Amino acid sequence: MAKKEKVTLQELIVQTPELKSSLLKFENVKLQLDKAAETCLQIKVTDENSLSICENQLGKINELVKAVEKVRKDEKEPHFEKCKAIDAAAAYVSELPEVALKHLKDEKIAYIKVVEAENKRKKDIQDSIEKTKNWCQSRLEMVKDYADCDLCINRLLEVLDREAIYQEFFPQIQEVVSDYTRLFNLKKQEFAAESPDELEAIKEVQAEIKQNIESAEVVETPIETISKVRRTWKFELVDIAAVPEKFLTIDESVVKDWLKVNSGSLKDGGVVNGIKFFQEINVTV
Numbered sequence: 235m236a237k238k239e240k241v242t243l244q245e246l247i248v249q250t251p252e253l254k255s256s257l258l259k260f261e262n263v264k265l266q267l268d269k270a271a272e273t274c275l276q277i278k279v280t281d282e283n284s285l286s287i288c289e290n291q292l293g294k295i296n297e298l299v300k301a302v303e304k305v306r307k308d309e310k311e312p313h314f315e316k317c318k319a320i321d322a323a324a325a326y327v328s329e330l331p332e333v334a335l336k337h338l339k340d341e342k343i344a345y346i347k348v349v350e351a352e353n354k355r356k357k358d359i360q361d362s363i364e365k366t367k368n369w370c371q372s373r374l375e376m377v378k379d380y381a382d383c384d385l386c387i388n389r390l391l392e393v394l395d396r397e398a399i400y401q402e403f404f405p406q407i408q409e410v411v412s413d414y415t416r417l418f419n420l421k422k423q424e425f426a427a428e429s430p431d432e433l434e435a436i437k438e439v440q441a442e443i444k445q446n447i448e449s450a451e452v453v454e455t456p457i458e459t460i461s462k463v464r465r466t467w468k469f470e471l472v473d474i475a476a477v478p479e480k481f482l483t484i485d486e487s488v489v490k491d492w493l494k495v496n497s498g499s500l501k502d503g504g505v506v507n508g509i510k511f512f513q514e515i516n517v518t519v
Contacts, residue, residue, distance in 0.1 A: 243257055243261055260302070263305060266298055271295065277291060342460075366393060370417070383418045383422045390418075391415075394407070410447075413443055420439055421440075424436050484509070
C-alpha cells in the first residue's frame with residue numbers, strides 16, 4: 235500500500251480557500267512547535283540537570299501540542315455543527331422511506347423463506363421417489379419367495395397412502411409403484427413357473443417393464459429462484475466448551491477489573507491464570 239503523501243498548509247489553502255483564515259492559525263502554532271521540537275531533539279538526559287531541562291521542555295512542548303488540539307476543535311466546531319444539521323435533515327427526510335425500505339426487504343426475505351421451504355419439499359420428494367426406485371431395484375434381486383414379494387408389494391402400497399405429501403408428484407410416484415408392483419407379482423409367477431417356456435415368457439414381460447422404467451422421462455418440478463439475493467454467514471455462541479482455543483480472545487475489561495483489585499499482590503513479570511502481568515513505565519507531563 236502506497237504511503238500517503240503529506241499535504242502542506244499552503245496546498246490545503248489552495249484546495250480549500252474558504253478555510254484560509256482557519257488554516258493560517260495552524261501556521262502560527264507550527265512555527266512555535268517546530269522550534270520547540272528542534273530544541274527537544276538535542277537534549278540528552280545524563281544527570282539531574284539535564285533531566286530537569288528535559289522535564290521543562292516536556293511541559294512546554296506538551297502545552298504547544300494542546301494548543302494545536304484547541305485550534306483544531308475551535309475551528310472545526312462551526313463546521314461540525316453545520317454537518318450535524320445536514321445529517322439531521324437527511325435523517326428527517328429519509329425516516330419514512332427507510333421504514334418502507336425495511337418493510338419491502340422483510341417482505342422479500344419472508345417470501346424467499348417460503349420459496350426455499352417449498353424448494354426443499356420438492357427436492358425431498360424427488361429424492362424420496364429416486365430412493366424408492368433404488369430400493370425396489372435392489373429388492374428385486376434379493377427376494378427369495380412369495381412372502382418376500384408380498385412384503386415388498388405391501389411396502390409400496392404404503393407409499394401411496396402419503397398422497398397428500400406428494401401432491402403434484404403423485405402421478406409420478408403412482409407410476410413407479412405400479413411398475414414395481416407388477417415386477418414383484420411377476421417375480422411371484424417366476425417362482426411358480428412350471429416349465430422353461432412359461433419362465434421365459436415371464437422374463438420377457440419383466441424385461442419390457444424394466445425397459446419402460448429406464449426409458450421413462452423423469453418429471454421434475456422446476457425449482458423457483460429469486461434474483462438479487464445475497465447470503466452472508468453469521469454466527470452465535472451455542473457451547474463455549476466446544477469452541478477451539480484459537481477462536482477465543484481475552485475480555486480486557488474483565489482483566490482490568492481484576493487487576494484493580496489484585497495489583498497489590500502481583501510481581502512484575504508474574505503469570506497468573508495464563509496471563510503475564512508487568513509494569514510499563516509511562517512519563518507524565
